[in-house]
Amino acid sequence: MNDTQLKDLKKEVKKRRTFAIISHPDAGKTTITEQLLLFGGAIRQAGTVKAKKTGKFAKSDWMEIEKQRGISVTSSVMQFDYQDKRINILDTPGHEDFSEDTYRTLMAVDAAVMVVDSGKGIEEQTKKLFKVCRMRGIPIFTFMNKIDRDGREPLDLIEELEEVLEIDAYPMNWPMGSGKTLLGLYDVFHNRIEVLRPDSHNHGERFISLTDEGEIEGDHPYQNESLYNQVLEDALLLKEAGNEFSREAIAKGELTPVFFGSALTNFGVQTFLETFLQFAPEPTDQDTEDEKVVSPTDEDFSGFIFKIQANMDPKHRDRIAFLRICSGRFERGIDVTLSREGKKMRLSNSTQFMAENRESVSDAVAGDIIGLYDTGNFQIGDTIYSGKDKIEFKDLPQFTPELFVRVEAKNVMKQKSFHKGINQLVQEGAIQLYKSYHTEDYIIGAVGQLQFEVFEHRMKNEYNSEVVMTSIGSRIARWIDPKQLDENMGSSRNMLVRDRFDQPLFLFENTFAMRWFSDKYPDVELTSLL
Incomplete structure (x- = not known):
């Protein structure tokens, strides 16, 4: 430059x-x-x-x-110009x-x-x-x-x-x-x-x-x-x-x-x-995992994915990863590295937003929010960058679900669309997915009941897959070190499951059940994602 x-x-x-x-x-x-x-x-x-x-x-x-x-x-993301300012609103x-x-x-x-x-x-x-x-x-x-x-x-x-x-x-x-x-x-x-x-x-x-x-x-x-x-x-x-x-x-x-x-x-x-x-401030510095600071006016391009949304356009069944640009200039066709995997990729298909209306973007700078068409490469929290030196922005907050339901396809002949829908909605962060430890039954977790209603609605309307949900109720999720796990620790009061990364955790019925477990296994450390 x-x-x-x-x-x-x-x-x-x-x-x-x-x-x-x-x-x-x-x-x-x-x-x-x-x-x-x-x-x-x-x-x-x-x-x-x-x-x-x-x-x-x-x-x-x-x-x-x-x-x-x-x-x-x-x-929703909306962009417009006013009084010589380029405004990005996130509703x-x-x-x-x-x-x-x-x-x-x-x-x-x-x-x-x-x-x-x-x-x-x-x-x-x-x-x-x-x-x-x-x-x-x-x-x-x-x-x-x-x-x-x-x-x-x-x-x-x-x-x-x-x-x-x-x-x-x-x-x-x-x-x-x-x-x-x-x-x-x-x-x-x-x-x-x-x-x-x-x-x-x-x-x-x-x-x-x-x-x-x-x-x-x-x-x-x-x-x-x-x-x-x-x-x-x-x-x-x-x-x-x-x-x-x-x-x-x-x-x-x-x-x-x-x-x-x-x-x-x-x-x-x-x-x-x-x-x-x-x-209102112009774009500010961003901290990285290794305590470095990335300035908006650094020459090299960088940004992070903070949201993924499938099916914004029902006609095309597309999937958009929302990227906050943190430094440098984005140009269509730019070569970047996906920090999590060290994977090289070219960003040739991108968009700017006006709620449901979109237009192709060929140029954007730090502070802008752009959408990248995604075929499954990205996860929420991913960092991408164009320079030689690796950049990894700090993790985005995660929240432990409080409500859980078992979920299965109403029509067993539609397993393919059922699995596709669940996997895409999980990658969006719309729900969190768990599997029972031995039977691999699907269990989804949410912060609130309305998330389940939206999940059910979207599975039916976007993926043509009606679901049957059976409530497990409110549970306390706590992770356990796999080295400390004995599969016999699980019971009806502390259900043993795996998360989407195959890490074991217990879903405790209530605080009493969690205390009882800790008293019985005092050396076992239970952790929360909060």
């Missing part, structure tokens, strides 16, 4: 902004994603997941079961049963946008996802959604945010009323008022500029509104008693800028996007 090419690479990397949108189910995450895509010109209209009568569905929910149930169960599943997919996605982004329902505040799933962001130390931006409905007091929401999530908050704007009384947003950061319904009072303009003291200049009908005067008091209180704004604290994930707005009515979303782009 010559000096001109390196300079161009650095310029392109600086434009990238890659972030995930996280939330509790029904907080409005998919709706705000659509509004962002609308601003980027990526879609012409925003459908909502609830609008089933019109047949309009969220553009980021492409899987058939998502459209039927009105929820996101997979992570994650809100449902807790699919948190494993979300956790892996959070490893592939440089920032997170947390959507909170202003009527409900901080909910359980939000806490879990937030902890992952804190663990990674990535910047977190908060969007308090649904202020067009009657909700909780803004001060209560900010206090709860700080107390429950243990992070400092800085309100970038403040709602003037809520629900039917909503007049607009008092924009603390930009020192202006964003008007909900521009009219003759301000010549149809969206914004009213404020004086240095934060008040409306001259005569204006708002000055007689009690809501406006209340907001002035709140704003003064925040400036005196609230946290100081700090770009450095945001970058470290110690301070979250808070934006109020309504994704459904598209109020406050554009201000959020434009302000977010000022402070």
